[in-house]
Amino acid sequence: MYQVAPAVHPIDEVAGEFATELRRRGYAAPTISAHVRYCKQSLRASWIDGSGITHLQYDDIRDYLASQFERHTAATSKIISSRLRVFLQFCWNAGVIELDLAQAVPMVKNHRLSSLPSFMSAAQLDQVLAACDRATVAGRRDFAILMLMSRLGLRAKEVALLSLDDIDWHRGIVQVHGKGGRVAAMPLPQDVGAAIADYIVDGRPSSGARTIFHRVETPCTPFSNATPVILIARRALKRAKITGLRSHHAHIFRHTFATMAIRSGVSLTELAQVLRHKQPDTTRIYAKLDTEGLRSLARPWLGASL
DSSP: OOOOOOEEEEEEEOOHHHHHHHHHOOHHHHHHHHHHHHHHHHHHHOTTTBTTTTTOOOHHHHHHHHHHTTSSHHHHHHHHHHHHHHHHHHHHHTSSSSSGGGGGSOOOOOOOOOOOOOOOOOHHHHHHHHHHHHHHHHHHHHHHHHHHHHOOOOOOHHHHHBBGEEETTTEEEEEEEEGGGOOOEEEOOOOHHHHHHHHHHOOOOSSSOSSOOSSSSSSSOOOOOOHHHHHHHHHHHHHHHHHSOOSSSSSHHHHHHHHHHHHOOOOOOHHHHHOSSSSHHHHHHHGGGHHHHHHHOOOOOOOGGO
16 A cells, blocks of 8 residues: 655745755755755745745735844844845746845845954963863863864864874974865964873774764764864853853854964964965954054044143
8 A cells, every 4th residue: 555645835845946946056055955944934934825925025025024133133134135035036037926026135234343253361261271171081172172272263163173184293283174175284382282182092082083083972973063062162161150251152262362362462464374264354353352552553532631
């Protein structure tokens, strides 16, 4: 007896056709997944049984976006608008909707460099590192990971995928595989190297993988993405009872490294090279945190002498 396959909901059917079109255009799988997620979210909010989204009007799109903008930051609102615009353009070209509703999606301004990066003080960073229980395997692993982020400014994914083959112990150099497939050689500070070696010798499980960092719990598989490092960073901040920060993301260790570097006299050009920023503007935000340098540029207020 044959089983009847469950009927595909029209929302899933439209989303599937949209995904197929994005694949045809050459979009990467993670990008397609993100677009489809926002596409389904908008479909569920506006789908009408029977007619679907065929008769959607401009006001319907504006009302939907208004409800989204109320609950999200400017950065997220910009992403929502951008992805909805792509989806609605697809619907118009495919004849799913009667009007070119992409025209109803506004451009959302998200001014770059308008906010300050969140960072820790030197005392807070020391507190986080000291809270790692290095008598345990997890503590030695976490300490090495946090040292790589706070002393070299590595991203979470760069730390997670670090390989035994990336470290030249004799020359004291580590190869970092960054964004866009770019590889950079960086000096390996003695204390960072010692932390990594401590974990490898007395903590890292026997493994056929070359990836350095592994799960502690069984199965002790190697890290394959940034998620474990992000979780380790969050737990470390919570364990050390660090408060007063806007963010508890792993990137705060990179921001802390950059802020300390700028305040110690490192130029923006040098910092951009160390952080491996493709765009110089990305590094300039740290200039806002050099309070002493900014104070030297400030002109006295004339009203002070009145």
